[in-house]
Amino acid sequence: MSIALISGLIIAVVLIILLLAGVPIAISLGISSILAILPTLNFDAAVLTGAQRTFSGISVFTLIAIPFFILAGNIMNKGGIALRLINFAKVLTGRVPGALAHTNSIANMMFGAISGSGVAAASAMGSMIGPIAEKDGYDKDYMATVNIASAPTGLLIPPSNVLITYSLVSGGTSVAALFMAGYIPGILWGLSCMIVAFFIAKKKGYKNTKRITLSQGLKVALEAVPSLLLILIVIGGIIAGVFTATEGSVVAVVYSLVLSLFFYKTIKLKDLYNIFKESAEMTGIIVFLIGVSSIMAWVMAFTGIPSAISNSLLTLTNSPVVILLIINIVLLFVGTFMDITPAVLIFTPIFLPICQNLGMSPIQFGIMITFNLCIGTITPPVGNILFVGVKVAKTKIENVMKKLIPYYVAIYAVLLLTTYVPKVTMWLPLLMGYKK
Template structure:
């Protein structure tokens, strides 16, 4: 048995066993990696080498963008930003069948993008929109489903910590290019769900919003513009070379803090302690995962696992269409039991060489990978956005799932478009001069 195959089997078995035992994914990755590399280096060399690789994995300046964006998102979530974006979404959707459902979709896209968190979006929108839709006679399980199905759009529409993570693990793919590349796929995700919602709500006869006056439309738009301006500042600043991703994240914290405490006056200073603690906890978890995955990345590279996997996948067929479909099915399966961040960290070094051999660019692969794994956040048994949305709506999984299946189909169609048509990922980056 080759070293690569032996290491791969040991890693796979260890991960499966430890996850079934309920061991946290970060610790699982470290244990599996050390066991695999011990075969080649011995235990006395494997442990200190792994510790060094873990430190090197998080000793990167660009990673500071992640805790800053997390903090900015938490400030927005507590600072009354969501309600203003909902008002804007309501004004945009107008008097169409199921306008409140469409409002939920647009609001998720807006709030998810400015906060960079799908969980924050599904929680904020569910808390505000669910009672309103219930009052208008909407099916509560459908309401929970559309909120859950569209919350991950904010993980694609920038700023996105998932895309920053991919940029690092892929060897330096431009964050600015990834941010621009995620916009169209994220919008298409939301629009596909709106199409499903349109036909469902039209069949049910949900017509519930009175026409809004032009004066009121202007008022809610002006009220929401300061929140939306953050996206322009972050993306424009990075693309224009004014500041780096890390500097833009730090600016986002200052901007959202001033917006919530001084401009909107919806956030009290005493609430900052809780926000800072929550942000620090989540940031620590992500950083630990990145450090742990860096050990695994080193072990995989040392033992030749990526090359072996590339040979296996490329050996499935000579047809790139079949190979890409197989990769997508693999990622869809992986996403059902691995969270977004560890899945990106584990599978980027394995699958990126395969997709490069098929002629994909790191940008195209990164958007396809992230889009695919975002679906895992709304599928059982692990999906964090799925269970957050169900909890907020106070519904049962078995009642919500039939409605979610409709949205899964629409989202999968968009995934295929993103996979087989690079234009959706590369159009906006190419306009900005990225290749």
Template sequence: MAISSGLLILVVVLVLLAIGIPIGITLIIASIFAIIQSLGFSAAIPSSSLKMFQGINVFTLLAIPFFILAGNIMNKGGIALRLINLATAITGRVPGSLAHTNVVANMLFGSVSGSGTAAVSAMGSTMGPIQKRKGYDEDFSSAINIATAPTGFLIPPSTALITYGLASGGTSIAALFLAGIIPGILWGVACMIVAYFYARKKGYVETEKVTFKEFINVFLKSVPSLFLIVIVVAGIVMGVFTATEGAAVAVMYSLLLATVFYRSLSLKDLYEVLVSSAKLSAIIMFLIGASNILAWVMSFTGIPEMLAESVLGISQNTILIFLVLNILILLVGTFMDLTPAILIFTPILLPVSLELGMDPVQFGIMLTLALSIGTITPPVGNVLFTGLKISDRKIEKVMPHLFKFYLAIIIVLLIITYMPWFSNALPRLAGY
């Protein structure tokens, strides 16, 4: 049953995606076909409707629309410029300082907004013109912005990690938030190393010096924005509130910050933020519901167990099997968006990783990191194509620069895969 159902699902998904059917609808149709094959036509609609409702009838899921709303408020409220100023002050006069500023700003804003596309848009439209005026290669500037925008998927608060926590059957979100900090920073640092050597080769040296007084002034102006991360992450980790309650706190804090403290969000802006947040939340919730149907079908037909046995049968060498898993996840990420990929492949691949001795927290970071790379690779990469559109550059010109960053990021992925300390150190220090 597992083989026939798996092949049916795969064929239906590939055919529907090839003709342009949206991923959510594709998952529902493929699941219904598999249910009909296994249980008959009469069970297809009631079963799929019930499982879709059960998939979104989870209290913790409220954290996702709240974090989306908080991120959009921060984005529309002019937070990006303040974070860029702080990043500029931090990077100082290091060769390629504007490129490093772009990296640090993406890490800060990505974590605040929780969106790779929001980060690449905000930083691309702001940092791109500045780097151009300073004589930076525009294709390189676009590449560094694209390569580091997804760091926010790892650095908390992260909706991707919340999604994984639910898909994995209840992995602690607080532990995942802590586990994502070091890998997210490693991603940014790896790209900064590449940018440093490129900047030295091209002679990108900043002559203006930031004084200590200027640094303190910029830092103080940025503290209210950065404090959002501290409040939410510390509150969840310390058990003051749940992830959902933390997300609601993030909305209230960002709203007060944008309307009262910075006074940069008008009523018209707020209306636009509410509408765009509602649309994006509806899309994600629909994907979660659709993915839950598919996850149930796969569990019922025994597909995860079959795949686990197949992967484990490749070799007795754990190093080789983890390498195969990484390659598989990277391939999936190139043609599937982050959220549905996490929802679909977590129940399939998590049992394999557990069998090999990897704990759920480390696997969640490895999975999220590998799938995040897919957001900056063709043919689907939404962060990649958003970044190209913002910078008005051609993909064939930017890709040679991106390949250098891909290599650095994949090295980080291998470190996370084979060295558990980098993802487990902070959760264990906090008692998880």
């Protein structure tokens, strides 16, 4: 039995046992990785190397962007930005069938992108739009499904902490290129949800009878401009080379703080302590997870696990179409029970080399793995966005699951486009000159 197989089995078995026992994911990763290297190294060397890998894994300048984007997101979540984006989305959707459902989808795309959190988007949009929709005669389960299905789009549309994490674990893939690559798949996801919502709304007769005058529309748009400018300033600055993604995260914090404190005046100075505290706690969890996952990445590389998995897949089939389909199925399954960040950290070193051997760019693979894992956030048994959306809508999980099926079909169709049509992800990075 090869060392790669032995180490791989140890990691898989120990990790599953510890997770089922309720051990935190970061601790589970560290223990399973150390045990997996013991057949090759003695205990002292394994622990010392593991500690070194943990610190080297978090000693990366790009990583500083994550706590600042988290802080910016928390400021915006409490800064009244969601309401402005909802009002702006209402103007865009007009009086088409299911207008409030489309409003929800567009607002999720914008707010999720700005806040960097699908859970925050589902919670904020569901709690604000839900009561209005119910008052206008919309079925709350219909609105819940739209909200849940479209909430993860902000994890693909930049700025995205998941893509920054992937950049680190993939060996330094350009963050700016990843940000550009996420736009089209993220927008297509949102549009696919709107198309499904449109046909269901037309069938059920959901129509918006209220007209928005030109003056009202202009007023709402002007109120939303400062919020929308955040995306333009941060992403535009990164793309133009004015500042890096890390520096852009600081700009996002300063801008959102000024906007919430002095322009909208929705946050007071006394609120900042709790905002900073929440951001620090979330950062600590993510950064520790990234550090510990560096041990697993090293163990996998040292024992040759990715090569062994690649060879195994190639013995099953030499068809790139089938191999990519198998990888997608595995990632979809993983995403149903594991959070996005640890899944990206664990499975990128395994599947990225395989996809690169098939000619796929690391940029395209980054969007593909993120897309798969985002679907997991709206899929049982662990999908956090699914359960938040159900709770906010004050409905039951069994009421929305059947109604989510057409949305799943539409989203999977976009996933297949993202996987098999490189231009879906690569067109913008190529246009902006990030890859020749």
